[in-house]
Amino acid sequence: MNEISWNVLNNNNLTAAGRLSMALDEADAVLIGVGAGMAAADGFTYAGPRFTESFPDFIEKYCWLDMFQASVFDFETLNEEWAFFSRFVDLNYMSQPLGESYVRLNELLEGKNYHIITSNADNAFEIAGFNPDRVFDVQGKYNLLQCSQGCTQKRYNNEALMKKMIEQQNSMRVPDDLIPYCGECGAPMELNRRNHTDWMVEDEKFCLDQKLFNNFLDENINKKILLLELGCGYMAPQVIKHPFQKMTENRSNALYMTVNLKDYSMPHEIRDRLVWLQEDIKKLLSDVEKEQQFTKMKTYETEH
Ligand SMILES: [Zn+2]
Numbered sequence: 001m002n003e004i005s006w007n008v009l010n011n012n013n014l015t016a017a018g019r020l021s022m023a024l025d026e027a028d029a030v031l032i033g034v035g036a037g038m039a040a041a042d043g044f045t046y047a048g049p050r051f052t053e054s055f056p057d058f059i060e061k062y063c064w065l066d067m068f069q070a071s072v073f074d075f076e077t078l079n080e081e082w083a084f085f086s087r088f089v090d091l092n093y094m095s096q097p098l099g100e101s102y103v104r105l106n107e108l109l110e111g112k113n114y115h116i117i118t119s120n121a122d123n124a125f126e127i128a129g130f131n132p133d134r135v136f137d138v139q140g141k142y143n144l145l146q147c148s149q150g151c152t153q154k155r156y157n158n159e160a161l162m163k164k165m166i167e168q169q170n171s172m173r174v175p176d177d178l179i180p181y182c183g184e185c186g187a188p189m190e191l192n193r194r195n196h197t198d199w200m201v202e203d204e205k206f207c208l209d210q211k212l213f214n215n216f217l218d219e220n221i222n223k224k225i226l227l228l229e230l231g232c233g234y235m236a237p238q239v240i241k242h243p244f245q246k247m248t249e250n251r252s253n254a255l256y257m258t259v260n261l262k263d264y265s266m267p268h269e270i271r272d273r274l275v276w277l278q279e280d281i282k283k284l285l286s287d288v289e290k291e292q293q294f295t296k297m298k299t300y301e302t303e304h
Pocket residue numbers: 147148149150151152182183184185186187
């Protein structure tokens with residue numbers, strides 16, 4: 001294969017937004033990995049007032065530090081567990097507002113050949129109007145239920161049930177008759193998300209999304225491909241970060257661009273095709289949009 005060069009790697013005077021803007025323009029395909037840092041940039045954090053204002057009773061009882069600790073907590077009863085999770089689903093899915101950075105990202109990708117893989121299970125991509133066929137929710141969805149024993153490869157929408165649980169809970173307990181059990185085996189149901197052993201229920205829809213993702217890779221892996229990582233930390237690097245780095249290592253045409261405030265160690269093998277932008281995602285995407293509008297204006301002036 002011919003060596004493909006990236007102009008962005010030879011332009012050291014550009015701002016962070018200038019570099020991302022240029023990389024987007026030069027790429028023939030863009031694969032985007034989105035992690036918790038992108039949600040946090042839009043204020044959808046797991047700590048702070050968003051957490052403390054939604055769960056004051058639970059925090060008083062269990063002294064939780066953040067919503068992550070809470071979401072893996074070993075509850076005494078299912079009544080209490082669902083009192084927590086119904087509010088959790090409401091906060092992170094049903095009532096989560098539109099995220100500005102997601103709107104920007106959608107605008108920046110308009111007309112481009114792209115695909116997204118995300119470890120976030122919230123509603124951010126849906127309400128920002130992304131084409132669902134281009135977004136692969138690899139770690140599950142908060143608005144879906146699965147059998148905790150995985151006896152059947154089905155996922156069920158939980159939103160109507162969560163609403164009832166929120167309305168009817170009292171002293172951090174939902175009534176017995178709202179607790180969901182599997183219709184096939186009788187085991188308790190749980191939210192569709194990957195557990196500590198990397199397991200979750202993957203239904204037909206999930207497999208179809210996975211196929212669309214793999215098709216995109218097959219069709220574009222030999223093109224000039226930008227692997228853009230937005231806010232992926234080290235919670236589960238095997239999902240996005242490590243595969244992105246491996247793909248970059250294996251493909252001389254790929255450019256790996258990671259946007260993250262934290263300095264994670266990078267593999268030596270890809271140092272020459274790696275760009276780390278230590279930027280706030282919200283500000284960066286806003287600046288890239290301005291940059292793109294400016295470039296368009298300049299092109300228009302030259303052509304007319
Ligand atoms: Zn079951």
